[in-house]
Amino acid sequence: MQLAERRNVLGGELATCSNNPRTGFFRNGCCDTNDADLGAHVVCAKMTDEFLTFSKQAGNDLSTPVPEYGFPGLHAGDYWCMCASRWKEARDAGVIAPVNMEATHERVLELVPFDELLACAEIKPREAE
Numbered sequence: 001m002q003l004a005e006r007r008n009v010l011g012g013e014l015a016t017c018s019n020n021p022r023t024g025f026f027r028n029g030c031c032d033t034n035d036a037d038l039g040a041h042v043v044c045a046k047m048t049d050e051f052l053t054f055s056k057q058a059g060n061d062l063s064t065p066v067p068e069y070g071f072p073g074l075h076a077g078d079y080w081c082m083c084a085s086r087w088k089e090a091r092d093a094g095v096i097a098p099v100n101m102e103a104t105h106e107r108v109l110e111l112v113p114f115d116e117l118l119a120c121a122e123i124k125p126r127e128a129e
Contacts, residue, residue, distance in 0.1 A: 017044035018079035031081040044103035051097040098122035
């Protein structure tokens with residue numbers, strides 16, 4: 001299956017989110033997506049202790065390693081391609097995982113308004129200031 005166009009929420013080329021740990025639906029370091037990615041793993045978010053706790057309590061334990069799947073477990077400071085719906089659920093509950101706008105796929109805009117992402121941007125892009 002082919003990847004969707006590699007554009008970020010700012011309209012530029014999609015940047016790498018993380019290679020250590022290697023993230024993305026395709027585990028290629030980017031928040032690439034296509035029709036097979038039903039969870040829309042398109043938000044490049046910087047993990048925080050609060051976000052990891054929220055996610056675990058919501059049924060998605062991202063902090064515990066799962067060696068049989070090559071998953072190292074995440075720590076505060078790691079970047080990860082999050083499901084758009086889980087990121088929004090946390091944000092709506094007041095739990096913020098800062099967003100790398102350059103590495104967040106434009107598909108997220110189907111679920112999350114640009115202004116919500118921008119309010120949580122780790123570094124505000126110049127053209128949006």
